[in-house]
Amino acid sequence: TTPHFDRLANESLRLTDFHSAASVCSPSRASLLTGRWALRFGIQHAILHGNGPSLPHAEQTIAEALKTVGYATAMAGKWHLGNGDSNHPSTHGFDEALTVPWTTDMACVEPWPCRYDKAVFAHGTLSAGTPQTRREYTAALERMCRIGIQPAAGMGKPQTWHKRKNDLPTEALCPPRSLTHCGGRGAARAYAAPQWDAKNVKKSVDRFEHIARSDGIAGTHALSTALTWTNASCSGLDSCAPLTVEQPAAPWRLDEKYAAFFDGYARRVASAQSHQPSDAQRAAGLVARPFFFYLAPIQPHGPWLPAPRWQRRPSDLNDRKIPFAGYLDTMAEVDEMMGGVSRRVNAKP
Numbered sequence: 001t002t003p004h005f006d007r008l009a010n011e012s013l014r015l016t017d018f019h020s021a022a023s024v025c026s027p028s029r030a031s032l033l034t035g036r037w038a039l040r041f042g043i044q045h046a047i048l049h050g051n052g053p054s055l056p057h058a059e060q061t062i063a064e065a066l067k068t069v070g071y072a073t074a075m076a077g078k079w080h081l082g083n084g085d086s087n088h089p090s091t092h093g094f095d096e097a098l099t100v101p102w103t104t105d106m107a108c109v110e111p112w113p114c115r116y117d118k119a120v121f122a123h124g125t126l127s128a129g130t131p132q133t134r135r136e137y138t139a140a141l142e143r144m145c146r147i148g149i150q151p152a153a154g155m156g157k158p159q160t161w162h163k164r165k166n167d168l169p170t171e172a173l174c175p176p177r178s179l180t181h182c183g184g185r186g187a188a189r190a191y192a193a194p195q196w197d198a199k200n201v202k203k204s205v206d207r208f209e210h211i212a213r214s215d216g217i218a219g220t221h222a223l224s225t226a227l228t229w230t231n232a233s234c235s236g237l238d239s240c241a242p243l244t245v246e247q248p249a250a251p252w253r254l255d256e257k258y259a260a261f262f263d264g265y266a267r268r269v270a271s272a273q274s275h276q277p278s279d280a281q282r283a284a285g286l287v288a289r290p291f292f293f294y295l296a297p298i299q300p301h302g303p304w305l306p307a308p309r310w311q312r313r314p315s316d317l318n319d320r321k322i323p324f325a326g327y328l329d330t331m332a333e334v335d336e337m338m339g340g341v342s343r344r345v346n347a348k349p
Contacts, residue, residue, distance in 0.1 A: 005338060024046045025102075027039070041055075047102070048106070055087070061093045063092065070281055071291055075089050075098075075099060076099065077099060100249055106225075109225055114150075117313075120314070120325045123322070124324035124325065126320035226244050227247065251305045255333055256340075265293070267344075297334055304330040305330070312325065
């Protein structure tokens with residue numbers, strides 16, 4: 001169930017005819033933030049690694065527009081509109097931002113603590129065409145679970161399953177023996193992943209280092225997902241470079257971090273501990289600056305990697321109308337994050 005989304009829907013204006021500006025991440029987000037077709041300013045597909053296309057600074061975002069009328073602005077979630085120190089959210093109007101640069105399947109991540117059993121994966125394959133296909137894909141999903149990953153695009157369509165059943169994307173996991181290859185600080189950190197033999201480690205390192213070299217990223221940074229904090233004023237920092245909070249970031253821990261960040265930010269703005277109201281706002285009787293917060297979780301983009309406490313069995317393992325547990329549990333996790341945000345919004349000052 002998603003009680004917080006249900007409540008938000010019941011309290012909101014219902015729109016029954018919705019059109020997205022694009023079908024993939026970067027252009028749809030660019031259009032959402034600017035109110036313009038992303039095609040007009042050169043963003044036509046998902047932005048990859050390196051110094052490729054990014055949201056042009058000439059385009060005004062909603063955060064920049066609201067700042068001109070006195071709003072404080074912040075963001076949490078997936079940015080995916082440009083890489084590097086000159087393209088992070090705080091260069092586009094956000095006073096503060098706690099973000100990951102791209103989608104989970106674009107970089108290596110920690111092995112996912114999967115707790116699902118075979119019956120859950122068997123249920124997820126009920127719509128497959130033949131018993132043989134169901135058995136093969138169930139086994140593949142179970143093997144992925146044991147090494148800490150799931151298919152990058154979720155379950156996929158049944159006609160594509162034969163291509164996925166033997167595709168164990170071990171190269172998407174950060175090598176457990178040396179996280180320095182993933183840009184992480186915990187080189188000595190060990191993972192209980194016996195399936196990780198020397199061949200898999202080398203495969204992962206080679207793949208991400210090849211991407212890093214081709215995109216002009218210096219050193220052996222292997223493109224692990226980093227959770228970073230940025231501040232438009234750069235107060236307390238030597239530069240406006242993002243401050244790394246966690247790398248490699250674990251996707252199943254991000255939602256609770258976003259909710260906690262929002263809670264702290266809203267408290268500080270509401271109490272005027274930060275982003276104090278202007279003289280004009282005080283003269284108008286405001287005791288705190290109004291604020292705009294852009295919350296952009298990665299989900300429902302795959303892979304679906306819910307935290308262990310959200311991993312549950314479907315109510316009926318024989319009902320093919322019930323979506324795959326990984327998807328349901330992922331969305332329940334997002335709903336809980338929304339609940340934390342809603343509680344802070346509705347709390348008394």
